[in-house]
Amino acid sequence: MPPAAPAPSPAPSPAPSLYPDLDATALTAFAAALESGECTGLPPARAAEVEAVRAVAVFSRGKVTGADGDLLEAALWRHTGPGPRPAVVMPAPWSDLGWPAYTVQASRFAVGGYDVLAYSPRGLAASEGHADFAGPLDVADGRHALDHLLERAPGPVTRIGFLGVSYGAGIAQLVAAHDARVDAVAALSGWGDLGEVLRENSTRRTAAAHALLTAAPRARLSRPTERALANVLAGGDLHETLAWAEQRSPFTHVKELGRRQVAVFCAHAWHETLFPAGQVLRTFQELGGPKRIDLSIGDHCGPELTGLPGLPNRIWTDARRWFDHHLAGEPNGIDAEGEVLSEVMWSRALEPSPTWPVPTRHTRRLHLTGTGELADRPDPGWAAGVLCGVGTPVAVAEAVARAGHAELAGRPSPYPAAATMDRTAAAVWTAAPAPDTTRLRGTPRLRVTYRAANSGSTFVAYLLDLAPDGSARLISHAPFSDLDAPPDSLVSADIDLQPTAYDLPPGHRAMLALTPHDPLYADANLPRATLSFTSPEPTPSYVELPMG
Missing domain, CATH: 3.40.50.1820 (Alpha/Beta hydrolase fold, catalytic domain)
Structure with a gap:
């Protein structure tokens, strides 16, 4: 009997405006002044712009x-x-x-x-x-x-x-x-x-x-x-x-x-x-x-x-x-x-x-290991399991467009307990502290193998900047789903994360976290199912960092 289809993902909470700082009242007042020439109530800079437009052009609605x-x-x-x-x-x-x-x-x-x-x-x-x-x-x-x-x-x-x-x-x-x-x-x-x-x-x-x-x-x-x-x-x-x-x-x-x-x-x-x-x-x-x-x-x-x-x-x-x-x-x-x-x-x-991709000195390959480290050499044969349907210890953003506007104000979303995040809900690997500033320029790439207990599986990969105090910030991410593999089979994922231009400060560490769910994406996993990440000897699991 074929496995039951995963239930539709619940709809996220109501989306905020995609343009939260757009002042419709001020813009419509400016348009009215362009039409009438009456600038009362406009800030001086806007009033001057109205006069400059009307001196050279005719504004009309239609x-x-x-x-x-x-x-x-x-x-x-x-x-x-x-x-x-x-x-x-x-x-x-x-x-x-x-x-x-x-x-x-x-x-x-x-x-x-x-x-x-x-x-x-x-x-x-x-x-x-x-x-x-x-x-x-x-x-x-x-x-x-x-x-x-x-x-x-x-x-x-x-x-x-x-x-x-x-x-x-x-x-x-x-x-x-x-x-x-x-x-x-x-x-x-x-x-x-x-x-x-x-x-x-x-x-x-x-x-x-x-x-x-x-x-x-x-x-x-x-x-x-x-x-x-x-x-x-x-x-x-x-x-x-x-x-x-x-x-x-x-x-x-x-x-x-x-x-x-x-x-x-x-x-x-x-x-x-x-x-x-x-x-x-x-x-x-x-x-x-x-x-x-x-x-x-x-x-x-x-x-x-x-x-x-x-x-x-x-x-x-x-x-x-x-x-x-x-x-x-x-x-x-x-x-x-x-x-x-x-x-x-x-x-x-x-x-x-001059071009995209931006020039890189080299690509650094860091292998996922059984000790939770990102290392220069492969480490085959380990397994790191995560449980589906539990709380997400890290997420891309609380809602579409919202966190990014905080970033513009210099407030990137923090993950204060990143170093101790729940390992039943996330598989985590960290690199050694960087002795100097690490310039990431381009598209990070991930290859990872995992075993899915059920047909239909999803995980989301996050590349994070782990600070010495144990907090982290997001560098890049990407989701991955497999909808066709038989139950209890090995699945190979080769994915590009989102491109980045990020400076990892001295003493900070690159961190990779893999979770079964993120609120931005549909989840093909069954509740209480498990994903078991591993690194077979013929196809080792690794992340590649583009070094600028």
């Missing part, structure tokens, strides 16, 4: 006629002079606010000489239709939005860019792949492979699906979108969901972007919990045209979020410089700064690199 005749709410910054100029189209993030999220930044592009159109994608805010999650209807809408801008431009439009944050970043890349008029893209906190966003190493990313369903509570989702996300939550038809996701993945269309030499700027966070950094970087590697990626401390949208209300922000500055160079032709030097700019945890130093 509707874009999208696919199937659905009307999309939009705003246009149109210059009064007839001279040629570049243009930018900005699809809004996944929220109930819609295009006003871009009010300040769109105004700055307008003052800088661009015609700008910002719009709310279908199914969000006051736009008609149902959210297609960057599907064919959203691509068609983006093309219609560009038509709308071009028809109203007072003079010739020279070159065209699409810029988006989060959901808007995905739409921007996909429109650029399908519309030959688009010359450059800025994708901030977007995705590359939507299939991997929803299922990583055969593990359903249930917290991410839950966040997408709840973070824009007034969104009207298309039935295919609802079904795809529901499949992730309940373990439904994942083949259907992955086919749905493939069409909506920039990775699927990356050759077209390269063929036309579309200039692509990306920005992402190392500890991104909604759209993991690994799948974005794999897409970035495949781009064949001009490209750049800024990688920062934080989580989803955190690095660029302060720029939306107008505060100084490195990501928005670089996105603007990217467009100024590739659309306006400014020789500002950004093309000579290398393809990668990494913010290092926790020094916050900025390190440029």
Whole structure:
């Protein structure tokens, strides 16, 4: 008799806003002032920006006629002079606010000489239709939005860019792949492979699906979108969901972007919990045209979020410089700064690199041993068992996007009792203390063999920084599931953890912890089942650290 299917994972607690610091009241007041010229109540800096915009451009709200005749709410910054100029189209993030999220930044592009159109994608805010999650209807809408801008431009439009944050970043890349008029893209906190966003190493990313369903509570989702996300939550038809996701993945269309030499700027966070950094970087590697990626401390949208209300922000500055160079032709030097700019945890130093993967001196292989050490030599034959269905001693984050915003404020999630964590719930190995600063730059990799008592198993691997006081911080992680192996068989897992740029201080130790469950992921284990990690002589278990 076949084993019973694992029960669906319980839904995580209600997701917080993906953009917790977005002040909708201030942004809508700024938009109202752009329209009326009345700046009473605005801070002096915002009032000055309103005056600067109105001196060179006309701001107006309107509707874009999208696919199937659905009307999309939009705003246009149109210059009064007839001279040629570049243009930018900005699809809004996944929220109930819609295009006003871009009010300040769109105004700055307008003052800088661009015609700008910002719009709310279908199914969000006051736009008609149902959210297609960057599907064919959203691509068609983006093309219609560009038509709308071009028809109203007072003079010739020279070159065209699409810029988006989060959901808007995905739409921007996909429109650029399908519309030959688009010359450059800025994708901030977007995705590359939507299939991997929803299922990583055969593990359903249930917290991410839950966040997408709840973070824009007034969104009207298309039935295919609802079904795809529901499949992730309940373990439904994942083949259907992955086919749905493939069409909506920039990775699927990356050759077209390269063929036309579309200039692509990306920005992402190392500890991104909604759209993991690994799948974005794999897409970035495949781009064949001009490209750049800024990688920062934080989580989803955190690095660029302060720029939306107008505060100084490195990501928005670089996105603007990217467009100024590739659309306006400014020789500002950004093309000579290398393809990668990494913010290092926790020094916050900025390190440029000519390519990704970043250059490494070597890869250090540390073997998992029966004594709980990470050692230079293999140690075959031991076993370390963990019990499923008990409390998780370590977790990636308390909720999608939440811990990363604390990281931006210099408060990474601590694990105060890491050195003494419950060994019935986690298998743990630690390296010797580092005599000098250990520079981890790139993608850590894990190979481990384990025996699962039941068919269907899951574990999550965490690479941690263990301090001398016994506390720890997260460096990187990845989940893994096997859904097909017979009961009581050996399973081999070869997985990439999420990429990192991390400085392990002198006296600290690298720690590897393997647990059967994390709240961000579905759990294929049966309650009270066991996973027994081991290291067979022919295929020893080890972790590889990329040494910068």
